[in-house]
Amino acid sequence: MEVRVRYAPSPTGLQHIGSVRTALFNYLFAKSVGGKFILRLEDTDRTRSSERYVQNLYNTFRWLGFYWDEGPDIGGAAGPYVQSERFELYRSYADELVAKGKAYYCFCPEERVSKMHSDANSEEGEGGNYGYDRACRDIDVAVATARVKAGESHVIRLKIPLDGTTTLNDLLLGEVQFRNADVNPDPVLLKSDGYPTYHLANVVDDHLMGITHVLRAQEWLPSAPLHLIMYSAFGWIPPNICHLPMVLGEDGHKLSKRHGATALNEFRDKGYLREALINYVAMLGASYEEGHDLFSLEELGKLFRLEKINKAPAIFDYQKLEWFNGQYIRQKSDEELFELVLPYLSDAGLVDPSPDKEHRRLVLGAMPLVRERLKFLSDAPGIMAYLFKDPPFAAKEEFVPKKLDIAKAEAILALDASVLKVCDVDDIPGSEEKFRAAVSASGFKFGDLLMPLRVAVTGAKVSPPLFESIRLLGLDTTLARVEAARAFLAG
RNA sequence: GGCCCCUUCGUCUAUCGGUUAGGACAAAAGAUUCUCAAUCUUUAAAGAGGGGUUCGACUCCCCUAGGGGCUACCA
Numbered sequence: 001m002e003v004r005v006r007y008a009p010s011p012t013g014l015q016h017i018g019s020v021r022t023a024l025f026n027y028l029f030a031k032s033v034g035g036k037f038i039l040r041l042e043d044t045d046r047t048r049s050s051e052r053y054v055q056n057l058y059n060t061f062r063w064l065g066f067y068w069d070e071g072p073d074i075g076g077a078a079g080p081y082v083q084s085e086r087f088e089l090y091r092s093y094a095d096e097l098v099a100k101g102k103a104y105y106c107f108c109p110e111e112r113v114s115k116m117h118s119d120a121n122s123e124e125g126e127g128g129n130y131g132y133d134r135a136c137r138d139i140d141v142a143v144a145t146a147r148v149k150a151g152e153s154h155v156i157r158l159k160i161p162l163d164g165t166t167t168l169n170d171l172l173l174g175e176v177q178f179r180n181a182d183v184n185p186d187p188v189l190l191k192s193d194g195y196p197t198y199h200l201a202n203v204v205d206d207h208l209m210g211i212t213h214v215l216r217a218q219e220w221l222p223s224a225p226l227h228l229i230m231y232s233a234f235g236w237i238p239p240n241i242c243h244l245p246m247v248l249g250e251d252g253h254k255l256s257k258r259h260g261a262t263a264l265n266e267f268r269d270k271g272y273l274r275e276a277l278i279n280y281v282a283m284l285g286a287s288y289e290e291g292h293d294l295f296s297l298e299e300l301g302k303l304f305r306l307e308k309i310n311k312a313p314a315i316f317d318y319q320k321l322e323w324f325n326g327q328y329i330r331q332k333s334d335e336e337l338f339e340l341v342l343p344y345l346s347d348a349g350l351v352d353p354s355p356d357k358e359h360r361r362l363v364l365g366a367m368p369l370v371r372e373r374l375k376f377l378s379d380a381p382g383i384m385a386y387l388f389k390d391p392p393f394a395a396k397e398e399f400v401p402k403k404l405d406i407a408k409a410e411a412i413l414a415l416d417a418s419v420l421k422v423c424d425v426d427d428i429p430g431s432e433e434k435f436r437a438a439v440s441a442s443g444f445k446f447g448d449l450l451m452p453l454r455v456a457v458t459g460a461k462v463s464p465p466l467f468e469s470i471r472l473l474g475l476d477t478t479l480a481r482v483e484a485a486r487a488f489l490a491g
Numbered sequence: 492g493g494c495c496c497c498u499u500c501g502u503c504u505a506u507c508g509g510u511u512a513g514g515a516c517a518a519a520a521g522a523u524u525c526u527c528a529a530u531c532u533u534u535a536a537a538g539a540g541g542g543g544u545u546c547g548a549c550u551c552c553c554c555u556a557g558g559g560g561c562u563a564c565c566a
Contacts (some may be wrong), residue, residue, distance in 0.1 A: 010566045042516075045565055110564060117563070130562060156563055174497070182494045184562065191564040198566050220560040222495060245497080252558065280503095283515095287504055293515060310504075312497050313559060320503065320516040330529080372529040383527095432525080450525045462527045 003035025005213050007068065008202060010042040011053035014263040015060040017316060018247050018255050021281050025244055025309075026215050027066050028282065031301030035212070039071030040205060040246045041082040044195045049084075064274050066297060078209040083201050090196035091206050092238045093234070094189050100278070103189060104234035105144040106128040106136035106157045110192070131185045145284065158199070158230060166225035171213075171242035171306055179226040187226055199223065203230045211239050218243040218313070219254070242306060245285045255316055260482040271377025275331075276324035285314040294327060294426070322375055329374050334367040339382040341367075348381035350388045362387050362456050365472050369464035376392040383464065387472060390481055391459020397457045401448035408444075409452045410489045414486065415442055416453045417482045430466045456485035 006024040009015070030037040041057075043049035054072075061067055070076025080086055097103035113132055136144070137159060148154055168176045185195040189200040189317055194205070206214060221243050231238040249259030261267055278297055282288075287310075288295060288303045295303070304420040332340065342363065351363065363384070370383050385391070393399075399409040419438050423431040439446050454466050457478055463469065470478045 008566090012566070042566065048565070106564095114563075132563095157564095176495070178495075180561095188564045193564080195564090202566090216511070217560095218496065219560055220566090224495095243496080246560070248559075250502090254560080283503070285503080290505060290514070293503095310497095314504095315502060317502050318515070324518055325527085370528095373527070375528095435525085447525060454526060458526095460526090464527085466525055 001212065003030060003031050003033045003212050004038060004210050005035060006038040006040050006209065006211050007208070007217060008040040008205075009057060010045060010048075010050035010198075011050060011057060012045060013053060014056050014265060016255070016262045016264065017281065020064070020264055020277075021247055021284065022217055022244060023214065024059070024066065024281055025286075025304075028251055028301050028304035029213065029215060029306065030069075030303040037068045037077065038078070038209065038211070039068035039081060040209070041072055041084075042198060043082060043084045043199060044191075044198065044201050046193065046195060047086075056265065063268055064264070064278060066278070073421065078404070083196070086201075086205070088197070089208075090200055090204060091194060094196070094200060097158065097189070097230075097233055098156060100233065101141075101159075103156050103158050104137055104139070104141075104186075104365060105148055105154045106186075106188075107139075107144075107152055107154050108132075108135055127279040131307065132187075134186050137186060145484065153192050155188045155192050157186040158189050158226065158233070160184070160186055160226065160229060166228050167242060168224045168228060170221075170224075171240055172309055172311060173192060173221075173243055176221070176224070180225070180229070183225045183229070184223070187223075189230075189491070199226055199230065203227050203234070203236075206239055206313060207231075207234070207236050213240045213242065215242045215244055218246050220262050223486070244309065245311055247284060248313050248315050250315060260318060268377070271374075271379065272321070272325050273328045273340075273377075276321065279328075280321045280324045284316065285310045285312075296323075325458075326372075329377075330372055332371070334364055337367045337371060338364050340377055341374075341384075343385065344377050344380045348385070350381055351387060359388070362472055366464070369468050369472075373464060386458040386460075386463070386469070390484065391457075393455070393459065393485065396489055398461060399452045399485065401445075401451045404448060406489055410486055412442075412444060412449055412452045413456060413482055413486050413489070415444075416449065416456075417479060419485075420470075420475065420479060420482070423475070425467075425471050428471060431467050431470070452485070453482065456482050 005026045006018075007026050009019050009023075009048045027037045029035070041054065057075055058073060068074070070078060070081065072079075072081040094103060098105065116133060117130065136157070164180050166178050166183070168178070170176055187199055188197050190196055205211075213338060224241060224243070228238055242379060247255045251259070253261055261270060264277075275296070278300070279293075279295055282295065282300045283293060287308050288300065329337065342351070342353070342355070345351045345363065346355075351359045355363065365385055366384055370380065374380060375472045378451055396406050396409075399413075400406055401409065401412075415438060416435075419434050423434050425431060436446060442449070450466055451461065454463055455461055457466065458464070458469060459475065
């Protein structure tokens with residue numbers, strides 16, 4: 001039988017690390033067994049769902065580069081893939097459960113129920129289960145049906161068995177037993193607005209869409225028995241279920257905004273590469289081959305094994321992700337990196353979005369100089385600005401090598417200028433040779449000779465390699481900057 | 492409070508009863524070097540605690556502790 005898995009987000013927020021991780025694991029699992037990966041939009045929360053988040057979802061996955069085989073935007077045989085478009089379905093299935101005596105109409109005002117919850121939470125509880133008191137469970141069906149027909153506002157609740165146990169055979173966790181008395185007492189299946197809750201919709205749709213494996217985050221574990229009870233109420237065979245370990249922030253809590261960047265578009269804007277993100281996230285809570293840790297999406301799809309996933313939650317480590325990012329940046333060719341970095345340079349106003357020949361030459365030529373200095377693509381404008389405009393000079397002290405003074409720095413600059421004038425700046429070893437010769441003649445150290453020049457040319461004590469930079473800029477620009485710096489120091 | 496899950500270096504992990512407990516990130520030191528990076532070498536760093544089972548436990552079982560999640564007409 002063909003394996004079918006789904007990613008079923010609700011468009012109530014931006015795509016973030018946690019949800020993308022679930023999606024990725026589903027995708028990799030599907031790939032590893034030649035199955036299908038399906039997207040289903042769970043937009044049954046009418047107040048929180050928004051089209052904006054749907055677009056964010058599409059954008060995110062287009063950027064990441066792994067996509068579903070069936071989904072709202074590309075269609076498929078099991079559609080529609082948007083739950084609001086399947087609206088009528090859920091009512092009829094909920095009614096079916098009522099007819100079977102597995103669910104019931106509930107007329108309790110929402111305020112009564114929520115008051116019950118808040119009371120239960122404020123009392124320093126003496127134990128037992130909180131939640132709905134099942135007041136409507138035993139209303140005569142005929143009476144209840146009549147009230148519904150009369151138009152009375154109501155919800156439909158699932159009858160959780162009062163005793164017995166429900167056993168989940170989790171693909172990762174193994175057998176997990178729940179006493180039915182501990183399960184959320186009679187959860188709502190159909191809301192008073194006629195929309196299903198997650199519980200109903202996910203069970204109905206997973207069944208109708210032929211989902212064979214449900215991989216979801218471990219935060220869903222407590223509702224697994226409820227879903228199992230529903231499957232058996234319908235008389236359906238439940239899918240295989242696997243609860244994935246959660247991703248936590250540095251403080252050990254569920255990853256959220258306060259941990260820093262968590263939304264995928266933030267990572268993209270910051271200049272993370274999709275390869276790095278995918279590679280890192282895939283390795284969070286799982287292991288593949290020992291010995292190396294750089295894997296492409298394709299390799300991960302081949303190597304993925306459910307059994308290799310860890311049960312314990314994993315802490316999201318931004319530093320390790322940064323390392324992956326550096327690795328992938330360094331793998332890029334000059335041309336590839338050029339394309340990646342260009343949007344950042346143009347956003348910073350350094351180059352035109354479609355740069356002229358001279359700017360292309362500069363940017364492309366700078367790629368070998370900056371490649372291993374970029375942690376993020378967004379570092380590019382800061383590192384490369386001096387290539388496009390004369391640097392502002394911050395402070396005179398910047399020019400001064402250790403143990404020297406401003407007058408010495410100025411003298412060094414004068415010397416540098418004279419050496420530069422006899423250099424062929426395209427000949428880097430040759431130029432360096434000439435400067436080394438000047439070292440012995442002047443008595444300054446090689447580094448001391450270059451520091452003021454570096455600051456004059458690049459505007460900072462930390463920069464890409466000096467001689468390469470000078471070659472890119474050309475002798476005229478370089479000498480002009482040296483003169484400007486001398487004037488600055490003298491002034 | 493109740494229920495459930497989890498527990499190897501700071502972090503991500505390897506180990507499927509017998510290993511000097513391995514690797515990666517981060518950290519520290521060194522090499523290299525025109526700065527900063529990158530790179531290379533080296534170092535430090537772990538089986539939560541207590542009981543069992545066993546000839547032998549990180550590995551299996553139990554208890555304790557700790558961490559996490561859930562406990563909605565949100566998903």
